[in-house]
Amino acid sequence: MSVTAAKGFRAAGVWAAIKGSGKPDLALIVSDHPASAAGIFSVNRFRGTDVELDVARLKATGGRMTAIVATSGYANTLTGAAGRRDAVAIGRAAARLLKIPEREILVSSTGAIGFRLPVPRIVRGLRKAVRVLAATKEAGQAAARGIMTTDTHPKLAETTFTCGGDVLTVGGIAKGVGMISPKMATTLVFITTDARIAPGALRGALVASCADTLNAITVDGQMSTNDSVIVLANGAASRRPLSGQGCGKFRGALHEVCGSLARQLVADGEGATRMIRVTVAGARTPREAEVAARAVADSALVKTMFYGRQPNWGRIAQALGACGVRFDPGRVAVRVGGLPAIRRGLLIKSPFEIYSRLAESEVPVEIELGAGRARASILTCDLSERYVRINAGYLS
Amino acid sequence: MSVTAAKGFRAAGVWAAIKGSGKPDLALIVSDHPASAAGIFSVNRFRGTDVELDVARLKATGGRMTAIVATSGYANTLTGAAGRRDAVAIGRAAARLLKIPEREILVSSTGAIGFRLPVPRIVRGLRKAVRVLAATKEAGQAAARGIMTTDTHPKLAETTFTCGGDVLTVGGIAKGVGMISPKMATTLVFITTDARIAPGALRGALVASCADTLNAITVDGQMSTNDSVIVLANGAASRRPLSGQGCGKFRGALHEVCGSLARQLVADGEGATRMIRVTVAGARTPREAEVAARAVADSALVKTMFYGRQPNWGRIAQALGACGVRFDPGRVAVRVGGLPAIRRGLLIKSPFEIYSRLAESEVPVEIELGAGRARASILTCDLSERYVRINAGYLS
Numbered sequence: 001m002s003v004t005a006a007k008g009f010r011a012a013g014v015w016a017a018i019k020g021s022g023k024p025d026l027a028l029i030v031s032d033h034p035a036s037a038a039g040i041f042s043v044n045r046f047r048g049t050d051v052e053l054d055v056a057r058l059k060a061t062g063g064r065m066t067a068i069v070a071t072s073g074y075a076n077t078l079t080g081a082a083g084r085r086d087a088v089a090i091g092r093a094a095a096r097l098l099k100i101p102e103r104e105i106l107v108s109s110t111g112a113i114g115f116r117l118p119v120p121r122i123v124r125g126l127r128k129a130v131r132v133l134a135a136t137k138e139a140g141q142a143a144a145r146g147i148m149t150t151d152t153h154p155k156l157a158e159t160t161f162t163c164g165g166d167v168l169t170v171g172g173i174a175k176g177v178g179m180i181s182p183k184m185a186t187t188l189v190f191i192t193t194d195a196r197i198a199p200g201a202l203r204g205a206l207v208a209s210c211a212d213t214l215n216a217i218t219v220d221g222q223m224s225t226n227d228s229v230i231v232l233a234n235g236a237a238s239r240r241p242l243s244g245q246g247c248g249k250f251r252g253a254l255h256e257v258c259g260s261l262a263r264q265l266v267a268d269g270e271g272a273t274r275m276i277r278v279t280v281a282g283a284r285t286p287r288e289a290e291v292a293a294r295a296v297a298d299s300a301l302v303k304t305m306f307y308g309r310q311p312n313w314g315r316i317a318q319a320l321g322a323c324g325v326r327f328d329p330g331r332v333a334v335r336v337g338g339l340p341a342i343r344r345g346l347l348i349k350s351p352f353e354i355y356s357r358l359a360e361s362e363v364p365v366e367i368e369l370g371a372g373r374a375r376a377s378i379l380t381c382d383l384s385e386r387y388v389r390i391n392a393g394y395l396s
Numbered sequence: 397m398s399v400t401a402a403k404g405f406r407a408a409g410v411w412a413a414i415k416g417s418g419k420p421d422l423a424l425i426v427s428d429h430p431a432s433a434a435g436i437f438s439v440n441r442f443r444g445t446d447v448e449l450d451v452a453r454l455k456a457t458g459g460r461m462t463a464i465v466a467t468s469g470y471a472n473t474l475t476g477a478a479g480r481r482d483a484v485a486i487g488r489a490a491a492r493l494l495k496i497p498e499r500e501i502l503v504s505s506t507g508a509i510g511f512r513l514p515v516p517r518i519v520r521g522l523r524k525a526v527r528v529l530a531a532t533k534e535a536g537q538a539a540a541r542g543i544m545t546t547d548t549h550p551k552l553a554e555t556t557f558t559c560g561g562d563v564l565t566v567g568g569i570a571k572g573v574g575m576i577s578p579k580m581a582t583t584l585v586f587i588t589t590d591a592r593i594a595p596g597a598l599r600g601a602l603v604a605s606c607a608d609t610l611n612a613i614t615v616d617g618q619m620s621t622n623d624s625v626i627v628l629a630n631g632a633a634s635r636r637p638l639s640g641q642g643c644g645k646f647r648g649a650l651h652e653v654c655g656s657l658a659r660q661l662v663a664d665g666e667g668a669t670r671m672i673r674v675t676v677a678g679a680r681t682p683r684e685a686e687v688a689a690r691a692v693a694d695s696a697l698v699k700t701m702f703y704g705r706q707p708n709w710g711r712i713a714q715a716l717g718a719c720g721v722r723f724d725p726g727r728v729a730v731r732v733g734g735l736p737a738i739r740r741g742l743l744i745k746s747p748f749e750i751y752s753r754l755a756e757s758e759v760p761v762e763i764e765l766g767a768g769r770a771r772a773s774i775l776t777c778d779l780s781e782r783y784v785r786i787n788a789g790y791l792s
Contacts, residue, residue: 046717046725046741078713078743113710114743225714300696300779301787308788314509317474318621321442329442345442347474347510383696384788385781391697392704392780 002140002156005171006194008032008236010133013142016125018073018111018118026122027146027173028094028129029190030067034104035234036196037065038203040210042227049076049083050107051226053091057103063199065232066100068190070108070147071122072175077225078114086117093123097130108228110175110188111149144173147188150390151175152268157260161253163246166238168195170253172231174261176224189214189229189261195250196235197242205251206231213258217379218297219269229258266379267361271386275362276306279377282369288325289369289376295323296365296378303383309358311350313341316365331370337363398552400536401567402590404428404632406529409538412521414469414507414514422518423542423569424490424525425464425586430500431630432592433461434599436606438623445472445479446503447622449487453499459595461628462496464586466504466543467518468571473621474510482513489519493526504624506571506584507545540569543584546786547571548664553656557649559642564591564633566649570657572620585610585625585657591646592631593638601647602627609654613775614693615665625654662775663757667782671758672702677771678764684721685765685772691719692761692774699779705754707746709737712761727766733759 004011009031016026039058041051058065069090076083087107095102109117133139144154158171176187197205206229214229231254235241242250266275278297283289296302299319305312316334320327334342337357341348357363400407405427412422435454437447454461465486472479483503491498505513529535540550554567572583593601602625610625627650631637638646662671674693679685692698695715701708712730716723730738733753737744753759 044714044717045723046713075710078710078738078741080740080742112708113713225710225717300783304784304787307784310788312508314471314474314621317442317509318440321440321621327441342474344476345474346476383784385784387696388700388703388779388781388784391700392706 001137001158002171002173003029003143003190003192004135004137004140005158006169006192006236008194008234009192010135011139011143012129012132012134013144013146014125014128014132016071017121018071024142024146025072026125026129027070027143028067028126028133029143029192030098030133031232031234032236033234034064034066035232036199036202037063037230037232038199038206039228039230040206042225044225046078046225048109048226049079050087050109051228053084053087054106054228057106061103063203064104065106066104067094067098068106068108068230069094069126070188070190071117072147072149073111074109074115074117075111075113075226076109076117079116082116086119089119090117090122093126097126106230108188108226110147110226113225140171140173147173147175149175150270155261155264155268157257159253159256161249163242163249164240168237168250169193170257172257172261174265176265187224187227187265191231191254191257193231193233194235194237195233195242196238196240197233197247197250201247202231202233205254208251209255209258212377213255213262216377217262217266218294219266219381262379266381269381270390271384272381273307273384274360274382276365276380276382277362277377278365278367278380279375280367280369281375282371283374284326284372286374286376289374292320292323292325292367292369293376293378295319296367297380300383303380306358306363307382307384309355311354311358313347317342320367327369327371333368333370335366397533397554398536398567398569399425399539399586399588400531400533401554402565402588402633404590404630405588406531407535407539408525408529409540409542410521410524410528412467413517414467420538420542421468422521422525423466423539424522424529425539425588426494426529427462427588427628427630428632429630430460430462431628432595432598433459433626433628434595434602435624435626436602438621440621442474442621444505444622445475446483446505447624449480449483450502450624453502457499459599460500461502462500463490463494464502464504464626465490465522466584466586467513468543468545469507470505470511470513471507471509471622472505472513475512478512482515485515486513486518490522493522502626504584504622506543506622509621536567536569543569543571545571546666551657551660551664553653555649555652557645559638559645560636562634564646565589566653568653568657570661572661583620583623583661587627587650587653589627589629590631590633591629591638592634592636593629593643593646597638597643598627598629601643601650604647605651605654608773609651609658612773613658613662614690615662615668615777658775662777665777666786667780668777669703669780670756670778672761672776672778673758673773674761674763674776675771675773676763676765678766678768679770680722680768682770682772685770688716688719688721688763688765689772689774691715692763693776696779699776702754702759703778703780705751707750707754709743713738716763723765723767729764729766731762
């Protein structure tokens with residue numbers, strides 16, 4: 001399943017002694033043959049060393065990759081030239097063990113920023129991983145565990161579609177629970193497919209699929225330095241390259257996998273007890289709709305209100321009013337959990353029913369600004385004491 | 397002291413039964429004679445009804461006011477035309493009781509948004525307040541208590557200076573512990589002075605004094621709808637209007653009071669255990685310096701790191717790198733608690749001494765971007781479980 005669901009992919013997840021806990025901390029994903037590859041990466045100015053290397057390799061090969069090595073425990077970021085040498089050494093060791101060209105290896109890391117990776121231990125872990133590489137469901141799950149940090153469970157998704165008689169699969173794994181508010185991607189997401197598709201079309205499909213999924217979520221408004229979404233398409237189940245309708249079906253399948261992983265990331269947000277879907281309609285521009293939706297989704301007061309299940313709608317108004325987006329307060333309407341909360345700029349007293357709506361696992365917040373026709377939607381989670389405890393203690 | 401320290405001012409703080417707790421919830425500040433007045437107010441689009449009324453009155457009178465009525469428990473915001481009538485009714489009752497023109501009364505309210513104020517109870521409270529009005533230190537403290545919401549203690553400040561043989565005083569009170577991230581002001585701050593100064597000069601002095609004090613703090617990045625800073629200058633201790641050097645001294649005194657109140661607000665931030673002073677230097681523009689400083693000061697990951705006293709400097713880099721400000725990561729230097737944390741874009745391993753520095757009541761974070769010459773400084777506090785508990789439970 002997940003990254004091993006598509007034909008011609010094997011995976012492994014092992015403990016390389018990066019984490020002291022003995023939990024898996026190394027994931028390896030390998031295509032039997034070179035695959036089309038596309039990636040979307042963090043736009044943080046302090047971008048991870050691995051991210052820089054991957055971007056350069058995708059460019060150099062024109063989007064042709066065979067394997068991904070990902071480690072958890074430390075993010076290879078703010079580590080300078082020594083960190084770059086570490087990333088190259090890890091890729092080189094994987095290439096040697098897998099007997100594939102070094103330039104066809106992508107590397108990723110996640111965890112506490114600014115510490116050197118323990119390269120000798122990672123190389124020993126890689127040897128173990130190559131030995132247990134498998135195309136099984138368990139191997140995909142092990143890989144998903146290998147990239148977890150404070151995640152409470154692995155995130156997996158997959159879907160199939162048919163095209164010209166071929167049954168094609170798209171599957172993926174993801175990690176991420178804090179420092180989530182991507183602009184170009186989200187934490188680590190690896191997707192495999194046995195469809196045959198050119199790197200350019202693959203990249204177009206990935207960008208389109210992320211726009212309203214992995215790029216429209218937030219846990220704490222903090223953009224990671226190492227955000228990476230990588231998709232490998234090895235063509236193992238396609239008799240011919242995708243085109244036209246086939247490409248459309250592939251985009252649908254990729255979108256489904258990205259959407260499922262995005263929801264799983266938010267649901268497992270650090271300390272989260274429920275999800276909140278903030279939709280802003282009636283904005284003057286798409287950009288203003290997104291700014292307004294993010295202002296509400298990232299407001300500490302709105303998030304604690306949902307945690308406490310209090311119908312304290314003034315906090316939604318406060319976040320909207322402060323975000324700099326233009327609207328007439330007298331025209332604003334807000335519905336929470338399907339019930340009116342603000343109408344014509346006036347707070348509506350909620351019926352008792354609101355308490356059961358606020359207790360659901362996902363609560364919709366629908367905002368109409370009455371200023372235009374643009375809309376945006378952001379998926380977020382609530383803010384609990386546990387988020388603070390996790391982040392006050394965890395060197396992440 | 398505080399608002400009663402300056403000559404010719406009386407104050408009172410009483411329980412008007414707005415709060416169920418029996419704690420003071422109404423403050424009254426009265427000048428013996430009409431005073432020059434200036435105010436800075438929230439720029440939130442959902443601005444409080446009281447704020448709108450005060451702005452109109454300050455304009456209509458050219459900045460001539462005699463009294464301030466402030467209540468805590470509910471913010472008169474998102475209450476529409478009915479809320480406007482309530483605010484006018486409260487001002488009118490105060491005017492009748494104090495025998496002064498209605499237009500010389502300013503009204504303020506703070507607390508949960510969207511609920512009607514209990515006007516009859518407030519009018520009864522006003523009668524009580526007028527009876528106990530006094531120029532004593534205790535009366536000033538009572539007024540400071542009357543505007544508290546989740547504040548754990550009242551905030552008071554005062555200072556004196558001499559000008560042409562006159563001994564002049566500036567004193568103030570403030571409230572505010574959450575929803576603090578002003579753009580034009582902060583929560584409720586009332587300042588009195590017995591200096592004689594024209595409304596225009598008073599406003600100029602207020603704007604200048606707030607720029608790096610009340611406008612440079614954040615608890616949770618949330619701008620209140622009711623932020624108000626109001627200063628009354630009744631001239632009771634000035635034989636002649638301030639000018640030249642006297643104006644300069646007054647600005648210094650006003651700046652001192654604003655600075656003291658700003659520090660008290662942050663120190664009492666909801667759930668705060670310590671303050672963090674984020675200073676960004678070497679930015680391309682003052683605006684970029686402020687954006688970068690606020691990005692670090694408002695980062696949930698940075699704030700929980702300081703709560704947990706962890707030298708997790710990657711989080712500072714992450715917040716800086718994501719904020720959209722232009723700089724070369726390789727030129728960035730950061731010092732925390734006076735010790736190097738990041739140098740030339742590389743994380744520096746901290747000596748053991750860092751743990752005692754992180755335990756201090758105020759920790760400086762000094763950031764050099766190396767991109768220009770502009771700088772900005774923001775005072776914030778850490779983020780603890782108690783912030784979440786307060787805001788999950790409190791209908792504020």
